Amino acid sequence: MREISQRFNAIGWIGIICLLAGPVLSGYAYAGILALAVRTAANPYTALYASTGNSWILMMAGLAMSLLAFPLIVVGRTYEIRTPMSIEQGSNARTEPVLDRRI
Numbered sequence: 243m244r245e246i247s248q249r250f251n252a253i254g255w256i257g258i259i260c261l262l263a264g265p266v267l268s269g270y271a272y273a274g275i276l277a278l279a280v281r282t283a284a285n286p287y288t289a290l291y292a293s294t295g296n297s298w299i300l301m302m303a304g305l306a307m308s309l310l311a312f313p314l315i316v317v318g319r320t321y322e323i324r325t326p327m328s329i330e331q332g333s334n335a336r337t338e339p340v341l342d343r344r345i
Contacts, residue, residue, distance in 0.1 A: 245324045254318025261311035268304030271297040 250258065274297045282288060 243326060247322050247324075248319050249322070250315075251318050251320050253314055257311050257314025257316075257318050260307040260314060264304045264307030264309075264311060266304070267307065268301050271300035271304065275301075 275294055278294060278297075
């Protein structure tokens with residue numbers, strides 16, 4: 243019986259960071275646009291000078307990060323298959339991966 247384990251490499255960790263940071267970045271940009279809309283509704287004369295600034299760019303960057311997160315997580319895994327001899331020797335044994343590749 244073989245034991246198969248997987249770990250994230252650098253690409254996988256970047257995917258996890260994108261999965262968490264993408265929606266936060268988009269939410270921050272959306273909050274800026276919403277605050278501008280509320281200020282404009284309170285005083286319509288300020289609509290002439292209203293500027294969303296970089297909110298749309300931040301929102302698109304958050305969307306791109308969210309969409310790229312899942313492929314990066316899938317690609318960024320390293321599999322390690324251990325043979326029965328290394329399993330029988332316990333956790334103190336030095337394990338050499340039989341197969342170590344990105345899928």
